[in-house]
Amino acid sequence: MHLLPSGKTRDNLWTLITPPTVWAWHFLLSYITAAYACAPNDAIFEAIPGPRLLVAVLTVVALAIIAWCGVRAWREWQSEYVAPPFNEASPAHRERFLEFSTLLLAGLSFVGVVFVAMPALFVVDCR
Amino acid sequence: MRSVGAGEGRRAHRCEGAFARGVPILAFLAFAGCVRGPQSTFAGAGTEASSVEGLFWWMLWGGVAIWIVVLGVGVYASRPRPAAHDEIVGKRMILWGGVVFPTVTLAILLGFGLALMPPFRGPAEGQAIAVSGERFWWRVAYDVEPGQTGVARGLPPGGIESANEIVLPLGVRTEILLGSPDVIHSFWVPAIAGKVDAIPGRVNRIVLEPTKTGVFNGVCAEFCGDAHAQMAFRVVVVTPEEYAAEVARQASPAVLTGTRGEELFLANGCGACHSVRGTEAQGRVGPDLTHVGSRRTIAAGILDNTPENIAQFVRATGHVKQGVEMPAYPMLDDDELTAIADWLGALQ
Numbered sequence: 001m002h003l004l005p006s007g008k009t010r011d012n013l014w015t016l017i018t019p020p021t022v023w024a025w026h027f028l029l030s031y032i033t034a035a036y037a038c039a040p041n042d043a044i045f046e047a048i049p050g051p052r053l054l055v056a057v058l059t060v061v062a063l064a065i066i067a068w069c070g071v072r073a074w075r076e077w078q079s080e081y082v083a084p085p086f087n088e089a090s091p092a093h094r095e096r097f098l099e100f101s102t103l104l105l106a107g108l109s110f111v112g113v114v115f116v117a118m119p120a121l122f123v124v125d126c127r
Numbered sequence: 128m129r130s131v132g133a134g135e136g137r138r139a140h141r142c143e144g145a146f147a148r149g150v151p152i153l154a155f156l157a158f159a160g161c162v163r164g165p166q167s168t169f170a171g172a173g174t175e176a177s178s179v180e181g182l183f184w185w186m187l188w189g190g191v192a193i194w195i196v197v198l199g200v201g202v203y204a205s206r207p208r209p210a211a212h213d214e215i216v217g218k219r220m221i222l223w224g225g226v227v228f229p230t231v232t233l234a235i236l237l238g239f240g241l242a243l244m245p246p247f248r249g250p251a252e253g254q255a256i257a258v259s260g261e262r263f264w265w266r267v268a269y270d271v272e273p274g275q276t277g278v279a280r281g282l283p284p285g286g287i288e289s290a291n292e293i294v295l296p297l298g299v300r301t302e303i304l305l306g307s308p309d310v311i312h313s314f315w316v317p318a319i320a321g322k323v324d325a326i327p328g329r330v331n332r333i334v335l336e337p338t339k340t341g342v343f344n345g346v347c348a349e350f351c352g353d354a355h356a357q358m359a360f361r362v363v364v365v366t367p368e369e370y371a372a373e374v375a376r377q378a379s380p381a382v383l384t385g386t387r388g389e390e391l392f393l394a395n396g397c398g399a400c401h402s403v404r405g406t407e408a409q410g411r412v413g414p415d416l417t418h419v420g421s422r423r424t425i426a427a428g429i430l431d432n433t434p435e436n437i438a439q440f441v442r443a444t445g446h447v448k449q450g451v452e453m454p455a456y457p458m459l460d461d462d463e464l465t466a467i468a469d470w471l472g473a474l475q
């Protein structure tokens with residue numbers, strides 16, 4: 001991560017896509033966890049507390065990273081506030097645009113991760 | 128351009144007639160017919176279908192309410208108050224109406240659906256019924272051991288064979304084990320429950336809990352080849368006592384043997400593919416015909432079961448059902464076909 005003289009992050013495409021990427025990894029790992037626990041799917045009424053706990057841990061970690069990205073983007077956007085749309089061809093507007101977009105993506109990814117985790121909350125076995 | 132004008136002219140003309148007033152009524156009746164039909168999720172003939180229906184109505188009226196509010200806001204913002212609106216109010220509306228409301232609503236719907244699912248997939252009662260989706264019909268076996276699901280598996284062997292018609296006991300959670308020897312099919316009885324795929328090399332399960340007696344339609348809900356759309360079946364819901372009697376009847380050998388029809392059936396090689404228990408016909412390729420006469424339909428739910436239809440099907444299988452995996456027998460003369468069809472029709 002590149003820092004600006006002010007100590008703030010120099011935003012780029014990577015900081016922008018971090019929240020959805022975390023969402024994607026959370027989805028993949030949760031899916032693999034459930035698939036692995038339930039293959040070959042013959043004891044379908046046997047509870048799987050271990051894998052569900054693992055999904056819970058993955059969820060907490062994913063939500064923490066996404067929330068951190070969102071809070072950082074929010075702070076940096078607010079501290080040198082520019083209202084959207086960020087139309088000027090200037091470094092400042094570029095930064096604000098990326099921060100604002102990151103914030104929106106973080107919100108979406110947060111909800112996405114919660115929805116992905118919900119089945120593990122409601123379904124206790126492999127049925 | 129011209130055709131649009133002509134169309135409008137026709138429409139205008141039609142709207143003057145009494146016919147136009149009849150159209151909505153007819154449409155409503157057609158809809159009501161679908162709603163009550165034997166192939167409708169609205170038939171309310173099973174616990175799962177009923178809760179899907181409940182969800183549908185909630186979502187429908189919820190959708191209608193949202194639609195009215197959105198249009199109302201649109202009208203308000205353009206007609207009574209077309210001037211510029213307060214920016215803060217606008218932003219709040221986006222935040223609450225566009226972010227918080229949909230997120231919370233979707234979370235509630237998801238939670239509601241997730242809470243419904245485990246009980247429907249819960250343990251079943253009694254023996255299971257094995258159902259194999261085969262291009263383009265359904266092999267049925269009553270009284271197999273329940274719970275044998277999983278991957279790298281086949282359906283449990285044995286059971287009492289039948290085809291294209293499944294009898295179910297009323298009010299009992301009956302487990303259907305699903306498999307396939309060829310391609311992926313999907314087992315769906317809309318009036319009773321949701322659908323589950325029948326996948327080669329694995330055994331899936333669905334539990335049907337019928338709440339109404341009667342005859343309902345089932346279909347294949349996953350494209351599986353030429354005759355996919357003609358791969359249907361019937362589900363007959365009866366009382367548990369009648370169910371036990373029905374399974375016992377299916378287990379018995381053919382009720383009528385030693386006829387000319389049977390002779391012709393065997394002489395023409397039908398027995399290579401079909402079983403008629405109690406005769407020499409022991410084929411396993413096509414549907415078991417031991418009690419074919421007692422089924423409501425033939426050719427997987429597409430023709431009424433009459434001797435004429437059996438004869439017509441055997442004479443020109445591919446004509447009746449394109450892509451069917453049974454050869455046609457155009458070389459049989461009417462007299463022979465009638466004898467075979469009459470015999471099969473008598474196998475109650």
Ligand SMILES: [Cu+2]
Pocket residue numbers: 260261262263311312313347348349350351355358
């Ligand atoms: Cu099929």
